[in-house]
Amino acid sequence: MQIVITPGGAIRCLYDESLNLNLLGKVQISRGSQVEPDETGQWFADLAPVGGPSLGPFAKRTEALAAEVAWLEEYWLPASEG
Incomplete structure (x- = not known):
């Protein structure tokens, strides 16, 4: 799980259940x-x-899910840092 902590202290990530957020x-x-x-x-x-x-x-659905996660991690999660 990638976690981004913004300068304002907000924590953002792609939700999964590996960590009790x-x-x-x-x-x-x-x-x-x-x-x-x-x-x-x-x-x-x-x-x-x-x-x-x-x-x-x-x-396959699993291929679509993997592409979804890859896109979110590459483009959405880093963009949320500001």
């Missing part, structure tokens, strides 16, 4: 994307909730 203070969780299949069974990661692109198509 409640131990760090008040937690606010918001959706960063949606991973859904289309009518043909191809998978897409829609990053519109954080101003990102739609990624895909992917043959």
Whole structure:
């Protein structure tokens, strides 16, 4: 898990359950994307909730989830530092 602590003291990360974030203070969780299949069974990661692109198509849901995490870690998480 990557954790970013902003100069103002806010902590940001991609949520998972490897760390009890409640131990760090008040937690606010918001959706960063949606991973859904289309009518043909191809998978897409829609990053519109954080101003990102739609990624895909992917043959497997796990591929779409991996692309989602990679994009969020590369583009959204570092951008939140300011």
